[in-house]
Amino acid sequence: MTDLIQDLQWRYATKKYTSQTVSEKLVAQIVEAVNLSASSCGLQPYRLFVISNPEVKKQLAEGSFNSQIGESSHLLVFAGMNRITTGYITEYVSMMERQREMEPGALSEFADNLISFFSTQTAEQNAIWSSKQAYIGLGTALIAAAALKVDSTPMEGFDANVFDKVLGLTDKGLHCSVILSLGYRDQANDFLASLKKTRLPITEFSTEIK
Numbered sequence: 001m002t003d004l005i006q007d008l009q010w011r012y013a014t015k016k017y018t019s020q021t022v023s024e025k026l027v028a029q030i031v032e033a034v035n036l037s038a039s040s041c042g043l044q045p046y047r048l049f050v051i052s053n054p055e056v057k058k059q060l061a062e063g064s065f066n067s068q069i070g071e072s073s074h075l076l077v078f079a080g081m082n083r084i085t086t087g088y089i090t091e092y093v094s095m096m097e098r099q100r101e102m103e104p105g106a107l108s109e110f111a112d113n114l115i116s117f118f119s120t121q122t123a124e125q126n127a128i129w130s131s132k133q134a135y136i137g138l139g140t141a142l143i144a145a146a147a148l149k150v151d152s153t154p155m156e157g158f159d160a161n162v163f164d165k166v167l168g169l170t171d172k173g174l175h176c177s178v179i180l181s182l183g184y185r186d187q188a189n190d191f192l193a194s195l196k197k198t199r200l201p202i203t204e205f206s207t208e209i210k
């Protein structure tokens with residue numbers, strides 16, 4: 001079995017954490033992995049909030065059945081953009097040109113195509129699309145955390161209004177898409193820690209067309 005498969009067998013959606021904190025070095029690697037995630041058109045239309053402040057975590061946990069929000073070491077909030085604006089696309093594509101040492105405007109046709117596509121979409125379509133990209137980041141974070149032997153819990157069980165308000169997301173043109181807590185499992189007190197992972201047989205899950 002490869003190390004990757006072993007890491008993925010090891011991880012589980014942790015329900016109860018110890019009070020041990022995750023080092024900033026490990027958190028930084030998980031954040032970097034998320035930043036390296038693929039995104040449609042490469043636009044990275046979401047932002048990541050990395051929360052370790054206990055008071056802020058407590059406020060965010062309000063109204064949620066997930067005690068992990070308040071009890072974990074760090075909370076990653078994946079916040080999708082509400083609109084994919086012309087300004088955002090123009091600036092992002094200029095950054096691509098600079099990073100690839102291209103002439104300014106070298107990618108203007110690419111930018112124009114993106115601008116005309118996103119301008120035909122409704123605000124709701126923009127927001128759904130950016131949340132989908134945020135979930136790809138979530139997947140990367142789950143794998144990165146497992147590879148670093150950091151426990152984590154992906155969560156949709158939170159009050160989005162609370163997150164938007166506490167983190168001021170609406171003013172930033174963002175909305176909370178999904179969250180991931182990070183920490184270390186409380187092996188003795190987490191009923192899930194010793195349960196076997198359940199998954200479909202590969203032959204049922206995956207179809208080969210050769």
Ligand SMILES: Cc1cc2nc3c(=O)[nH]c(=O)nc-3n(C[C@H](O)[C@H](O)[C@H](O)COP(=O)(O)O)c2cc1C
Pocket residue numbers: 011012013014015066153154155156157158178197
């Ligand atoms: C998008 C998403 C949302 C989830 N929301 C919650 C949640 O709110 N609370 C929770 O305890 N687990 C949540 N989970 C964890 C799943 O229940 C868990 O991943 C699933 O049962 C598979 O188990 P495993 O991750 O331990 O292998 C969520 C998982 C995903 C991917």
